[in-house]
Amino acid sequence: FLADEESSRLFLATMAKSQDKIPHSQGLSSTDSVRIVKPEKVWLEPGKGIAGRVAKDKKSLLVNSVDSKERLNRIYEDCRFEIKSILCVPLLVKDKVIGxxxxCNKRKDVIFKKEDEHLLVSFAVHAAIAIENAKLYQEVAEKERMKKELEIAHRLQTSLLPxxxxxxxxxxxGAMSVPATEVGGDFYDFIDVSEAKIGFVIGDVAGKGLPAALFMxxxxxxxxxxxxxxLEAxxxxxxxxRLISQDxxxxxxxxxxxAILDIPGKNLRL
Incomplete structure (x- = not known):
């Protein structure tokens, strides 16, 4: 389970490499290969269920006699195997719970022991760091993507201005365009309508970034x-x-x- 930063709720995130072997997980045998799965709309409130309690208290919990689904939450209602024992530990980064x-169910029906808890806690320390680093990497990558997108939008916007x-x-x-921090779809243009007439355009496209620049x-x-x-504005x-609406x-x-400027007549028609 990973924690949602905005709501503090937990969502179920089953993660494994495509060739990993995970015995006794959701009815899989030791020869089954699994893939990354992120179930939809499976949430746990802080304090609800064993995982919710662990997240709220920031303490490990070892249960070797599971006899009530009320403590497990609805996630396990459709499991193809019986939940007999559970070991749950928090994922902590600087005392903050990230998941x-x-x-569940130690092999050969052996109960979980303190040694198992210590081992899983040790694993959780490294896992939490890896997960946090992955999140930071994604944030940096997203910022870099947005930066490149804004650069492209800026070049596109300026290349189309006279x-x-x-x-x-x-x-x-005269004309001047001063872009804001976020590049949008603002533009102006001068159009040679005829030898005696010239058109003036000032436009603003809804939105920001590359989509707005392309639409502009x-x-x-x-x-x-x-x-x-x-000759008619x-x-x-x-x-x-009509053309824009279709596209x-x-x-x-x-x-x-x-507006169209009649140069010799010195009048501007909208």
């Missing part, structure tokens, strides 16, 4: 494709919206402003 190890605003006589046009790229491409040659947005996943959307 428990529980073994290098320079258009230079048009009689107009002073798709939205930008759709809008540019519809804008070139079209409303029509461009309606067609773009968008649930929860993904973009908020955008689009």
């Amino acid at each position: 428990v190890i529980q073994v 290098d320079n605003p258009p230079q048009i006589k009689g107009y002073e046009i 790229a798709v939205s930008r491409s759709f809008l540019r494709a519809e804008a070139i040659g079209s 409303k029509t461009v947005m309606e067609k773009t919206n 968008a996943r649930e929860g993904m959307f973009v908020t955008a402003f689009y």
Whole structure:
């Protein structure tokens, strides 16, 4: 059993290498090979059952006369063998319970002894360190993955922004994008609608990270494709919206402003 950090409950996590031999476990013979199994929705509240008591008290428990399933919890109700004896020890890291190890039914119906408890406690010390190290490694790996994802999203976002605003006589046009700590789907664009007209786009995609950056790229491409040659901003947005709606996943959307500047006429139409 491993401990859930948020709720302090225990969940059943049966772990073994594919070629390990675990005799007398869930009805397996000594020649059966087992694999990693993580049962779903099997939880123990602190203090409930033998494993729950061990987790709460942070003390080993040896029971050689198991006669009540109330002490075992529903986990064992469907077992294909009878539970006669149990030895359970906590997994501790700096006095913090990260789980428990529980073994049942010593071979040949021999009862568990203090020597068995000492051996399992010694094993639990090393197991707890290994489990904690594995969790830390996963956390570091996840942070590294997120860092790389944000780097990719940032490069994608900046590569799609215009290098320079258009230079048009009689107009002073400028733009600036200051990304937050989390890269999102913010963008702006200038579109040559025709020789006498230019489109301005400001958009914001819902979400953060790589998914938002990718959705921004798709939205930008759709809008540019519809804008070139079209003189009505409303029509461009309606067609773009239909395209984006067909391609968008649930929860993904973009908020955008689009206007067309009539250069000689000096008017801006939304």
